[in-house]
Amino acid sequence: MSERYGEGTRVRTSTVDPDHHTRLPGYARGKTGTVIGSDGVHPLADLSAQGIERKQPVYLVRFTARELFGQGDHTVTLSLWEEYLSDE
Template sequence: MSYAVGDRVRARAGDPDQHTRLPRYVRGQPGEVVALLGEWVLPDSSVAGRAATETCYAVRFAAADLFGSGDHTVTVDLWESYLERA
């Protein structure tokens, strides 16, 4: 599954047992893809001794969704496996 700029996505919820670079404060939150950043080695796989690559996306979240207030946005770079369609 791949996403395009403008797609509504949700950061996956949950707390995996293995290493992840998915920030806890965005887990389960809706956002919008604002840029495709290309293919990069997924740190989660690198830690496990594999060098799998994935597409990375810049995803914009409303601060009010993340923190309960604020009229600004927060943009986080996230790998494809961290996302699902919203």
């Protein structure tokens, strides 16, 4: 399975607030970060919770604390499925 986003790519996270399980934290929805690496290919947790297995790339995405929380000078790195990401 090929990866859509390479290291250094700026991405925006989804703003969707699903009625079911998701691994995209609310505080990270609609935010812009930078892909810093790959975290492999894994079943999409949102669907796994419903008994459906569909694998897709997972990316390490770094966000500034200011982007996520409005303040702070540190960064936060999240493992996020490709489904949650779009081009900036």
